[in-house]
Amino acid sequence: MNLYATIILALGMSMDAFAAALGKGATLHRPGWKEAVRTGLIFGVIEALTPLIGWSIGIVASQYVMAWDHWVAFFLLFILGGRMVLEGLRKKNADEPLEIPQRHGFLLLATTALATSLDALAVGVGLAFLQVNIVTTALAIGTATTIMAATGILLGRFLGPVMGKWAEIVGGLVLIGIGGSILLEHLNSLA
Structure with a gap:
């Protein structure tokens, strides 16, 4: 795989993380560089590890991974996403003061990152059949995801105040939409 293909793959793999981070950033109270870098690194490391894991699984279990990754x-x-929507709807009462967090917990970010990186796991399985330097490819994917997720958090900083209490609802709907598009993309490829 050449440099251009690697860059395109890395950017493609990081788009879900960007959208999820944008929603996460919109629900925070003025997230700064520190939170953006923290979130970016969590997403980036997980996104870099999943193609390595998929590549390692490779030929042995490819049919099982590719059969279930979209459902997971x-x-x-x-x-x-549903949890975010419910939390946003609970805050709908105008008399209720909004409790806007300063940062998201590690487990929530890691789970979101894992969910958005399962396609990279499947890509890793596919890369096991090609003559690819998987470490370089995984590092490219992780780097692109770190940058895109950090950018998403920072852009979310500006969207959050504009959207107000609806930011969490929209962020949840974005996550549900990403999950739905992953599932539909796979189901369409079967047809």
């Missing part, structure tokens, strides 16, 4: 991603993102 869909359910994880649906649950996380």
Whole structure:
């Protein structure tokens, strides 16, 4: 795989993380560089590890991973997104003061990152059949995801105040939409 193909793959793999981080950033109270870098690194490391894991699984279990990765991603993102929507709806009462967090917990970010990176796991399985330097490819994917997720958090900083209490609802709907698109993309490829 040449440099251009690697860059395109890395950017493609990081788009879900960007969208999820944008929603996460919109629900925080003025996230700064420190939170953006923290979130970016969590997403980036997980996104870099999943193609390595997929590549390692490779030929042995490729049919099982590729058969279920879209369902796992869909359910994880649906649950996380649904939780965000419910939290946003609970804050709908105008008399209720909004409690806007300064940062998201590690487990929430790691789960979101894992859910958005399951496609990279499947890509890693596919890369096992090609003559690819998987370490370089995984590092490219992780780097692109770190940058895109950090950018998403920072852009979310500006969207959050504009969207107000609806930011969490929209962020949850974005996660559900990402999960749905992963599932639909796979189901369409079967047809």
